[in-house]
Amino acid sequence: MATAEARDTESSLSRGLSLLELFSPDESEMSISEMARRTGMPKSTTHRLVGDLLRWGALEKGRGGVRLGVRLFELGHLVPDHSRLRELAIPFAHSLNEITHLTSNLAVREGSEIIYIEKISSRDLKVPHSRVGGRLPMHCTALGKAILAYSSTAFVDAVLDGDLTRLTPKTITEPAALRREIANVRQTRVAYDFEESQLGLFCVGAPIFARTGRVVGAISVTGATSRSQARSFAGVVLASAQALSHALGAPGSGSAREQSARSAERDAD
Secondary structure (H helix, E strand, O other): OOOHHHHHHHHHHHHHHHHHOOOEOOEOOEOHHHHHHHHOOOHHHHHHHHHHHHHHOOEEEOOOOEEEOHHHHHHHOOOHHHHHHHHHHHHHHHHHHHHHOOEEEEEEEEOOEEEEEEEEOOOOOOOOOOOOOOEEEHHHOHHHHHHHOOOOHHHHHHHHOOOOOOOOOOOOOOHHHHHHHHHHHHHHOOEEEEOOOOOOOEEEEEEEEOOOOOEEEEEEEEEOOOHHHHHOOHHHHHHHHHHHHHHOOOOOOOOHHHHHHHHHHHHHO
16 A cells, blocks of 8 residues: 555656646747646745656746746657657658658657657747647547558557547547448558648658567658648658668568558567
């Protein structure tokens, strides 16, 4: 049974993390008073926790309050799988950006969402879109569909039986329709998002595999053009995903169906 001291420590840790979650790209700096107001914590408690986070380096002082500290950035780059994938993928993402003149993206699975771990922006894409560290539901993104297609049956069922949020009028929220899309991705290794996550934008994505044959992420390009033009980028996106998978040591042979079976088996283990 947990002691009172252990419960208090756990509670302090949880409250400290809740303070870090307040920050966003739109609000990168915040006063202690505002942090207390948003969390509902007493100002004295908030002040004490902020002091601990400042000493550790998770926060640092800004002009009008506090902001996230460089220690978090340093730790983020130590996450093994994501950091190695990002390191290897950056040249491929730059190449995709240069060849297509579109924004290139790299994402991994985080629960039932994707999280963007790299983005090379196109100067021509004026519509605000993804950001590094941003999240979106798997079912309405090409990146998410590419990962879903090579995930275990149990995981796919859990996602499709869950909350299929409609982000735009074109978001597919019918499980049967999504299953057909996922089945098609297994055959072609290419996934599409036609204005499903944001109106005016398309995305073409393909899965990335690790040495074990397990799907570890996806790479894509995003732009604002017609559906037929979007499909013309499938070949270069797939070639980039396959080259990146090879760099990660993924098996170089086998059909898409065989790769899907291997990946699902790994995911189920």
